Amino acid sequence: MDALFFWFFSFIMIVSALGVILNRNPVASALCFAFSLINMAALFIMLNAYFLAAVQILVTAGGVMVLFLFIIMLLDVQAAEHVPRQKIWMGFTLVLALFFVYLVALTLHATPRGFVPENNLATEAQTLEPGATPQTPPADLLDDTQRIGNRLFTHFVAPFEITSLLILVATIGVIVICKQDEPRRSPQEDISREAPPVKPEKESAFTL
């Protein structure tokens, strides 16, 4: 059953990933990408990473893809690339990608047992924190959200804070980049557009 789900989700993920780069319509590409991300979240669930699956769907498939679709529709990107494709360039790309996959397959084939621990569930209790009480449930029942949170706020607290700084800088950067650089209207211009300038009444008294 596990294997069936694995093949199912990976097949759909790879097909929709191909859809991203083969579709001529950018909106269809973005939707394919979102679908591929959702399937990757399913694979995360199969790997017992429930928190990351939720984050993947919420942040990446939800937030980032909405941003992509928003930009595509805002810019009104043309559907097709009208430039005739260079066949030789595409062939070169395909050969490069296949060579990469071949290299990885070679590596994986060379280590048929090296990457697979013998009994990955039986020894899981050993990886509990040293101070864990015996009442603690076994690691595979422990909330992975809780464990990630524990790790994040103790051991990785400095990178966490730096990440928050990075997000702040990114926000400011986006605002600066997107700020319109149109020439500012002077206040006098504004007034003249709305109403004819009112003649000051007491000005003569002051000048005299």
Added chain:
Amino acid sequence: MEITLNHYLAVAAVVFAIGMMGVIMRRNLIIIYMSLEMMLQAANLTFVAFSRFYNHHESPSYNHIDGQVFVFFIITVAAAEIAVGLALIVALFRLRQTTQVQDLTTLKF
């Protein structure tokens, strides 16, 4: 058939290669950006797979949830990066009225 770590790594490699093909082949900046994001996601899958399968370590200081923490950081940084990159694309589009890379040759030597 038992699903091992190698299966997950192979799937991640295929997705990474597809993303690489997209970056090289496509001419639309937004699609290229999406393919880049796909390569990041493939790396995420390898992280999660390693954190799931490599939990037989003897050392008590070893914590196999660290791989998932790394993925958390990658997702966060990627979101910030996407925001900045799309802002750059919008600024570029405002300047040149195009998102096709063959039209953006100012830096070409």
